Amino acid sequence: MKVVLQNITKIFASRNKKVKDEVIAVNDFNLEIPDGKLVCLLGPSGCGKSTTLYMISGLQEPSSGKIFFGDDDVTKLSPENRGIGLVFQNYALYPHMTVQQNILFPLQNLKGENKLSKEEMLTRASEAAKLVQIEEYMDRKPSELSGGQQQRVAIARALVKMPRVLLLDEPLSNLDARLRLQTREEIRRIQRRTQITTIFVTHDQEEAMSISDYIVIMKLGVIMQTGKPQWVYDDPANLFVAKFLGAPPINVFTGKVENGKLYIGEECVLDVDGVEDQEVYVGIRPEGFILDKNGKLSTTLTGIDVMGRDISVVSTCESSLNPVVRSIISADEMGNIAGGSSGSSVDHTASADGAEQEKANEDVTVKFNLKPHKVLIFNKETEQRVYFGDQLAAHEQMIAEMEAEGQGYVTHNGPLPREADDVDKKATAPAPKKNIFVRAIDGIKGLFSKKKETAVSADGKAETTENAPPAVDEAPVEPTAENIEQTAAVVEAMAPSPESAANEPAAATDAAPEVQSAPEAEPQSAPEDEQAATVAEGEPVAVEEPVAAEEKPAKAPSKKPAAKKTTTAKKPATTAKKTTTTAKKSTTAKKTTATAAKKPAATAKKSTGTTAKKTTTTAKKPATAKKSTATTKKSTAAKTDKKD
Amino acid sequence: MAKTSTKNQWKAWLYLLPTLVLLGVFTVWPIINTVRMSLLEGYNGLAMIRGETFEFGFANFVDVATYAGFINCLGNTLLLCVITVPISTMLALLIAVALNSIKFIRKGMQTIFFLPYVTNSIAIGMVFMAMFSMVGGSATNAPDSVGIINNIIKAFGGKPINWVNGKISGYDPSERWANMAVLIIYIVWNALPFKILVLLGGLQGVNKQYYDAAKIDGTSRFRTFWRITVPLLSPMIAYVVITGFIGGFKEYSSVVGIFGNNMGPAHTNFRTNMNTMVGYIYDSLKDNNQGQASAAALILFAIIFVVTMINLYVSKKKVHY
Known part of the structure; x- marks a missing residue:
């Protein structure tokens, strides 16, 4: 069952009735989820992903916009008529019922022609239990099960009535690390087997990357980018997406483009064809570094972490926004760092021995060359991606691929919602699009108040936002x-x-x-x-x-x-x-x-x-x-x- | 360690002394004395002071159990308990659920439902008497005045009912149910606030996600109430039922409030009035018949004990903690 969200907006009224402020949890959300796929809604906490899920489930009603399951408009449909299964974050298993009763519960609710005989119910329940491998616990109460087993019971309960869409709300966040790995494989397996369109909400990027067919990255209620995990990782549309995906995180530097050359600090590190001169953020994935004694990017070495398969060179660089620059190098190249001065890209000048070692390690410079396809440039003002070289061609090819598969490519253009809005939740989040009524009220307000020019009022709240774009040109980088x-x-x-x-x-x-x-x-x-x-x-x-x-x-x-x-x-x-x-x-x-x-x-x-x-x-x-x-x-x- | 503790033990006892003395005088001794008095045949406080002695035996219990007045009281009490506890519990549950599902006038309604709890029961009893009363008149003559309830009945074309005032001409057993009805309404109404309070507290502790889950599964309202709300509230319900029974067996002031000292309509006697167990004990004490009063108190204690045990046994099977 294809799920389509059209211009979904959710506005929560302020808790304080005197203040006529409101929170836009989801802002003009457009998404098409193809049939039979597992899609992750991914984003930091408070970005509206759970709200989106609840709107799809029908537990919350969108303020505006439409939701389609296949061709049916389900926007006004109550949850029970939508044919969905929902797994809650803490499972919501009925504590007074056994596992079997829990799984049977949705079936016993069926009425009229859908009504099942007792035997049919039991068969269906045991099938669902078998699918999630909990047959042997059927007579237990949920409190007698481990977290992972409870989670599987919750999935079985959601699956037993054969939903058209399965929704999972951060189902793994209550599990310990190892169980989480195991369970997410399980969810993947169950989804593949049942071929039910599944929407999965998580804030864990690794989890999202590993199990989903598509991921949807959100920030403050706005879709930042959609796409296949690998693609979004390789080809992020903006700085937020680049920073959000990847562990260890991407290394971000401030830099500039001049005459088709990319500069980090004073060093020209890369040729970037076809890019206008501008101030940029340079994002370099940890795996995008090549140790080279003649490398163009020099950093100060602070440490080397050995992790078996590969090593991680930790260094600092003044232009880096991250406290350290972390580059991951194959362990084979390790000799390059430690062995012999001749081939080393690390500039050693004295032998490291005994007490002198401490003196010796000052100002050890590591030099890197960069892999062009792992270097991502973002405009400093808009934080949007700037493509160079053959990146644009690759980008367009992937969009074509996505569209061929029936998954529309969505990305967020225009200024990004800022952390400043995040800080003050009451501020009318990303400004550009607003409910017509809100805009009308703002307009009326504007007629009476002459302070309209001042976009930011005394308490730092963004006011009269219709013509004031989010303050992108504050400090270039805030230690947010x-x-x-x-x-x-x-x-x-x-x-x-x-x-x-x-x-x-x-x-x-x-x-x-x-x-x-x-x-x-x-x-x-x-x-x-x-x-x-x-x-x-x-x-x-x-x-x-x-x-x-x-x-x-x-x-x-x-x-x-x-x-x-x-x-x-x-x-x-x-x-x-x-x-x-x-x-x-x-x-x-x-x-x-x-x-x-x-x-x-x-x-x-x-x-x-x-x-x-x-x-x-x-x-x-x-x-x-x-x-x-x-x-x-x-x-x-x-x-x-x-x-x- | 052991040495220091024995050394300082007198201090511990000293600190405990006020509590121990009070408990001893007002709790332990009365219990022992009750048992003692109940086992001394025909015990009478005044006679005791005069120097009479009493034989040891179970005559008090036998007297109480075979006395017609006591049988009447026991019947009344059991009837009230069996009727009022289930009604008030169910009503309280429904009101609590209703209150929990509304947002907007909940505070005001809560106050209204809680009022009986903070009001004097004798005073309310007298108000009930006034509401249900029918003063004057006789079997043949129309009454001189009627209370509000009878006025309402008359307004709808009914005949006034003798709720609390008996016929002058003599005892009519059919009116017993009218009397009982007033008592039941009063007791239920008086018992509601506490139960609503407890159940509402329980309801607010129930995770809302169970209801979301039920909603998604398309559970009907009745099923949600019966399969989810009631089981999840069962600990509270059990508590409310147990305390309700205990309270019901100790019912007394309501009868005094509504029917006055006679414990029933004017024409009734000790065999036919609305007296309860506690009322009987009180009357016995008034008559300086402490032996029988003690025996009745112990019988009441035994009944409450047994009923509570049954309650606990049932709740162990049915309650989901």
């Missing part, structure tokens, strides 16, 4: 929740123990909503001030790097050259300090700092972190190298970069 989220994700991922490595995706995603949900008002204005201050001091680098900008004024001016080597350990700390407003958040931030700080402490014993020279994170490097390259340890030639 999103950045911190990334920090958290990266630092979590850095934790060297195998245990945490296994939990990595879970930990990263767990941390994310926590950070994002924290109400935040300060950082928007703060970085601007800081930047202004630094610009006045004549620090050109700092303009593009707010994290650095924040840190610099904190240090004494005499340490200016040293301050250039911003360390991972300090960055999150500073970011956290500036942006932390709530207690909850500060704990998250502390955790990330702690993880970052713990590592060097374990590897390099005496890192006197007081001076900028002996930065704690760089201190880690030789120790790791020693461990990982036991055979070539003696021959490791580490040179100190004598820049200072």
Whole structure:
């Protein structure tokens, strides 16, 4: 059964009746879900994905727009007449009934000609139970089952009446990491077997990527992009999508395009044909780096994580928006880093031995070349993708492929909804499209108030939004929740123990909503001030790097050259300090700092972190190298970069 | 450890003393004394002071059990319990569900339903008496005045019913049911608020997703109520029923409020009035017949105990915790 959503909008009235504000949970949502496919609605918490699901189920009514199942308009149909099965986030199994009674319950509701005999019901129930492999628990109560089993009972209950559409609302979020992996395979298997059109809501990008035929990425009620998981990963339409997909996350740099060349900082890293000169964000997937001693992008090495199959080179770069640049290199190339100075792309100048190691690791520069198809450029103003070279051709080919399969390509054009709106939920989220009544009311308001020109009122709320586009040109990069989220994700991922490595995706995603949900008002204005201050001091680098900008004024001016080597350990700390407003958040931030700080402490014993020279994170490097390259340890030639 | 604890034990006892003394004087001793008095044949407080002695035996129990007045009281009490507890529980459940499903006047309705709980039961009983009354008149003459209920009946062309005032000419057993009806209405109405409160609290604790799930499965309202709401509320319902029975067996003030000291219409006597168990105990005490009063109290205790045990046994089978 094909599911079509046409211009669906959902507006929730404000809880406070005096304030005539409202929340647009879903904004002009257009989507076509082909028959028999598994589609994921993916997005951060509060992006309207569950609301969309509930509107498809009929439990919530859209404020405007239409929903079609096949050719039937079901917009006004009550849930029971839509022929859907819904699995709730916490399953909603009736606690007083046994598993069998739970599964039978929907069948017993059937009336008239659909009414089944007792035997038929039992057969259907046992078939459904067999499908999800819970036959042996039929006589148990839900409280006597494990989370995964309960989840399967919930699916069986949804499937037993043979729904036209199966809806799953974050069904895996209550399961532990291992069970989650197992269950999502299960869901995939069941969906393949039954061929029921399935819509799955999740905030876990890994989960979405692994099981769905198509994913729909949402932000603040707006579709950002639809498509096959791999395609969306390879070819994101905007910066948000690029950042949201991928673990470890994409490395984002500020840069510019001049004369068909892409610059990150001062370095020309890539030829980009057919792109106009502009300020850009450069996103580079971790796998998009090639170690090369003549590489065009140079970064400061902070550590190397060995993960068996491949290794991850962690370094810092001033233009990077992420606290660290993480590149994943095949383990075969590892020799290139540690072995012999001749072929090494890492610029060593002294032998790494004993106590000298600590000195030696300063300013080790790693150089990379970039794989063009892993480099994604985004316009700095709109954060929309800028295609270069043969990327555009590939993009168009994929759109054609999608349309051939009957899945329309949807993406969000125009300015992106900003985090600023996210922060103040009451603000009328993404401005451009509004309910006609709301617009009318706004218009009337405008007649009476002369403050219409001021797009932002005193309390920071976007007002009279019809002609005021979302403030895209504030600070180029705010240390918003999103950045911190990334920090958290990266630092979590850095934790060297195998245990945490296994939990990595879970930990990263767990941390994310926590950070994002924290109400935040300060950082928007703060970085601007800081930047202004630094610009006045004549620090050109700092303009593009707010994290650095924040840190610099904190240090004494005499340490200016040293301050250039911003360390991972300090960055999150500073970011956290500036942006932390709530207690909850500060704990998250502390955790990330702690993880970052713990590592060097374990590897390099005496890192006197007081001076900028002996930065704690760089201190880690030789120790790791020693461990990982036991055979070539003696021959490791580490040179100190004598820049200072 | 053990040494210090024994050393300081007197302190512990000292701290416990006020509570122990109060409990001893007002709870433990009365219970023991009740048992003692019930086992002394024909025990009488005044006679005891005069120096009379009483024989040990079960005569009190035998007297009570064979006394016609007591049989009447026991019958009344059992009848009231059996009728009022199920009615009030069901009504309370329906009202609670209804209150829970409306948003807009819930607060006001809650207050209205809760009012009887905070009002003096004797006072309300007298109001009931006034509402149902029919003062004056006789079998042949039309009554001089009637209460509001009889006025309503008359307005619809009915004959006034002798709700609370008996015929002057003598006892008419058919009027017993009219008397009982008033009592039942009063007790049900008086018992509702507490039950509604408990059930509403339970309802608000029920996860709304069960209803969403039921809705998606196309469950009818009645089935949702019967298969989901009632089982999920069963712990509350069990609690309400058990306390309802206990309260029902102790019914007394309502009868006094409505029928006055005679515990029934004027023409009735101890065999035919609306007296209850507690009323009987009270009357016995008034007559300085503490032995029989104690025996009746113990019988009442035994009945309540047995009924509660039955309740608990049933709820163990039917209640889903």
